[in-house]
Amino acid sequence: MSKCYLASQGYPSCGNIVQVNGEYKRPCEAGFMSKNGVLYRLVYDIVLSRPEDYLSIYQSGCNHNCLKCHSWYFSQIARGTWMSSKNILEHAIKYEEIVTVSEPRSRATMWHASDLCAHCGQCKILSKPGPFCPRKLSSDKILLSPQGYGPARNIISFTGGDLYCRPKFYIETFKLLKKETNLWIHIETNGYGLTPRNLEKLYSAGLDSIWLDMKAYDEDKYRRLCGTTNKWILDVPFLAKDLGIVLEVVLIYIPGFVELDQIEKFGELLVKVDKDLPITLLAFFPEYQLIGYRSPTYDEMVRAYKVLESKGLRKVRVANVGVFCNTRKCIERLIKEIGREHVGL
Numbered sequence: 001m002s003k004c005y006l007a008s009q010g011y012p013s014c015g016n017i018v019q020v021n022g023e024y025k026r027p028c029e030a031g032f033m034s035k036n037g038v039l040y041r042l043v044y045d046i047v048l049s050r051p052e053d054y055l056s057i058y059q060s061g062c063n064h065n066c067l068k069c070h071s072w073y074f075s076q077i078a079r080g081t082w083m084s085s086k087n088i089l090e091h092a093i094k095y096e097e098i099v100t101v102s103e104p105r106s107r108a109t110m111w112h113a114s115d116l117c118a119h120c121g122q123c124k125i126l127s128k129p130g131p132f133c134p135r136k137l138s139s140d141k142i143l144l145s146p147q148g149y150g151p152a153r154n155i156i157s158f159t160g161g162d163l164y165c166r167p168k169f170y171i172e173t174f175k176l177l178k179k180e181t182n183l184w185i186h187i188e189t190n191g192y193g194l195t196p197r198n199l200e201k202l203y204s205a206g207l208d209s210i211w212l213d214m215k216a217y218d219e220d221k222y223r224r225l226c227g228t229t230n231k232w233i234l235d236v237p238f239l240a241k242d243l244g245i246v247l248e249v250v251l252i253y254i255p256g257f258v259e260l261d262q263i264e265k266f267g268e269l270l271v272k273v274d275k276d277l278p279i280t281l282l283a284f285f286p287e288y289q290l291i292g293y294r295s296p297t298y299d300e301m302v303r304a305y306k307v308l309e310s311k312g313l314r315k316v317r318v319a320n321v322g323v324f325c326n327t328r329k330c331i332e333r334l335i336k337e338i339g340r341e342h343v344g345l
Contacts, residue, residue, distance in 0.1 A: 004028070006165050009195055014063035014165070014228050019077045030078035031061030031163045039169045040082040044074040044160060046091050048098075048145035051319075051344065053113040054155035054186065055095040057088065062161035064190050065227045066215070067289040068254065075161040085173040092156050092181050100141040101151040108155050108184035108209040109248040111278035114317060114344040117142065121149030131328065132335070132345050157186040157211075164202070165193030171205040178206035186211065190226065191233035199239055209246035212236055216258050217265040225257065237273040248278040253296045253304050255284070263304045267311030279316045280344060281305055283323040295323045298330065305338055319344035 004013040005028075017024040018031075033040045042060040049056035062075040069075055101116065116137055120130035123139040141151045156177065164170060164187065174185050187202075188211040194202075214233065216222040222230040240247045251266055252258055263281070270277055281304055283296050296304075301324050308316045318334070321343060325331050335343050 004165075005167075005198075006193065006195065009197055011195060011232065012229065014192060016063055016065050016227055018061050018075070025078075027061040027063050027078075027161065028163055028166050031059065031161060032166060032169060033082055038084050039172065040084050041088075041163075041169050042078055042080045043083045043088075044080040047147060048095070048143070048152055049157075049159075050145065050147040050150050051113055051117075051119045052110040052157065053101070053117065053150045053153045054110075054157050055092065055152075055183075056160075057091075057156070057158045058160035059158060059163065060161050061163060063163060063165050063192050063228070066190075067225055068252070068284060068287060070287045071160050072288045078161075085169070085176045088173050089176050089180055092177055092183055095152070095156070096154070096181050096183060098143065099152050099154045100143060101137065101153045103153050103155065103184070105184055105208055106246060108186055108246050109278055110157075110186075110188075110211050111248045111280055111315070111317060113150070113153065114319070115341065117150045118345040119148055119150045120345075124149060132331065132340070132343075134340075154183050155186050155209075156181075156183045157188060159188035159211075162190050162193065164189055164198065167193070167198045167201050170207075171201055174202065174206035184208040188213065190215070191230075191236040192228055194236050194239070195232060196239055199236070199243065199245075203243045203245055207245060209248070210236075210240055211248050211250060212240075213250045213252075214266060215252065217262045217269070221258065221262065234269065237270060237277070241273050247273075248280065250280045250282060251308075252282040252284050253301060254290070255294055255296050255300065257290070257293065258284075259300075260304060260307055264307050264311070267308045267313060271312045275312050276315050277313065279308065279313060280319050281308065281316060283318070283320040285320065285323045298324045298334070300324075302334070302337060305342065317342050317344045321345060
């Protein structure tokens with residue numbers, strides 16, 4: 001693998017290493033392979049994901065080593081199947097045949113899945129809508145996938161390990177997908193590889209939308225949590241907005257780590273981008289190297305939501321609700337307090 005592509009643009013390398021068959025390599029060395037002039041990406045799995053309701057390409061190897069990572073077993077331990085752009089296209093074409101909901105580009109996000117379906121499956125199992133159903137889709141639009149019930153939306157998302165710092169594979173893949181399918185192209189990303197040059201190239205190749213997981217605001221907290229700086233990541237929302245890329249932002253509440261002070265700073269930043277920017281506020285659950293941390297309480301999540309709302313942000317949704325609400329009565333209380341449209345199920 002050649003010199004770090006970020007370093008060639010004047011940015012520091014991620015410094016992360018991942019495990020490969022008991023050895024350690026740079027994530028870009030572990031996650032990409034070139035053979036006979038064809039570039040391949042290591043892919044752990046491809047599935048119609050819930051609650052996102054789109055085709056997710058779960059990639060192996062990552063430029064972050066996040067202490068909270070729930071995909072560490074393939075983002076930090078590189079494994080999977082080598083796939084070329086044409087291999088990805090084959091899966092995309094098959095998926096397009098089962099799409100049940102065609103979204104406009106402005107809704108090519110994870111955030112917009114929550115207002116279509118509560119993912120309970122009652123309309124299929126009991127032939128009647130569940131108690132929290134938005135009642136926007138007929139039961140024939142709902143499919144069972146390995147991750148549960150929901151629609152299949154016309155979106156393909158690249159998720160899992162993040163290596164957008166090396167955009168060549170994605171440029172090739174996005175161009176091919178745009179030529180051969182009518183799917184919107186979405187990426188879930190930590191934003192580390194989205195320098196202005198890289199982001200412009202990805203957009204020109206066909207990138208439609210971004211899920212930006214911003215994790216922590218203060219650089220020292222971010223570095224503790226992820227192993228890297230976030231200096232230019234804080235600029236990504238503005239860059240995406242200027243390019244016309246559909247953007248959604250994911251924030252997380254981690255008691256004892258990412259709390260109200262960080263959420264408030266994000267609110268002050270993101271309201272400058274767009275008051276109607278879709279934002280998902282996730283409740284943390286213990287995983288990987290933060291297994292000893294606790295999840296947030298109901299009151300903590302509601303306070304965090306209200307902090308973002310107080311900054312003028314109008315499309316904030318609380319998710320991972322089952323982490324702090326494990327009864328129907330609790331969910332009903334949450335809906336009553338902040339509104340059904342602000343609760344992701």
